[in-house]
Amino acid sequence: MRAFVALELPEAFADETAALSRALAEVCDGRFVDPENLHLTLAFLGEVGEAEARSAMAALDAACLGTGPVRLGATGLGTFGRASDATLWLGIQKDPQLMGLADRMREELAARDLSYDEKGFLPHVTLARRARLPRGGLGELAFPLPDVATRLTLFRSILGSDGARYKSLYTVELDARL
Template structure:
């Protein structure tokens, strides 16, 4: 039986999407060893599920739709640019969350609880809402110019967006990078 690489996320839209693209443009010239996220793939990941069969995928979609309907829509502010594990040794570059952070964390936790009985365990690490902008290549930390630019953007104001749905995505890995396909949209109540 074929398996589908699957994750649950909130799509980046409106001003936040535009701001994320603007930051990528600002950082792009600082290093040539970053794989930047494609404009159509910018999102706030809530839970990465891995490879699922059709039955599991259908149940995840159903439970995500039911859970999302219990939450009211909200405004999410994008605030601050950072990196995991640190700005000095970046591996993943991200745009952080400001106002709306708590609502996104609550939504994520409820979805995690809803799918837990399907065998998806909660992350051991605390959920940190972020929108990935790019990943630094193996064997590199991007260099001092990238670190310098990241330090100047720690208070970056990325604007705000309305969160009115959650999306379950299939991710197909290709040589050019991942391609995402919507499996289900789950409107918030």
């Protein structure tokens, strides 16, 4: 199964990100991510078996030990790829708590000999794939207000002809008392 570890977006932040995505869909062509699939990936594992998935669950537990909620703040839009075929994303501030959690998550995966995409961590929420950006401006856009994420989840990615669906396999609540 294809798997990844991601922070779930808090409800208000997710709703505001979905509204931003809808506004962008009015001026950009592309395959926009379904609102229920919005998330912030910390580590993409790729294909894993059941034993690796159980090890990844243990890595989540270890990485989250003593970790409180993570602040999320939007920094603007960005893209990967060409303007005519881009991945469009919402940038997220490199908050020390967020960056530390991403580092610990990757260290715990490596300690269990689990492979993951080792590209440098750039915090973002993917909004659209195969996006074609207009030559002119994007108009007035409302970005999500700052919020805190409290759930780190191991997801299974199920690919279909209409895009990916994500199924939660295991979730760790970040301790609000910290």
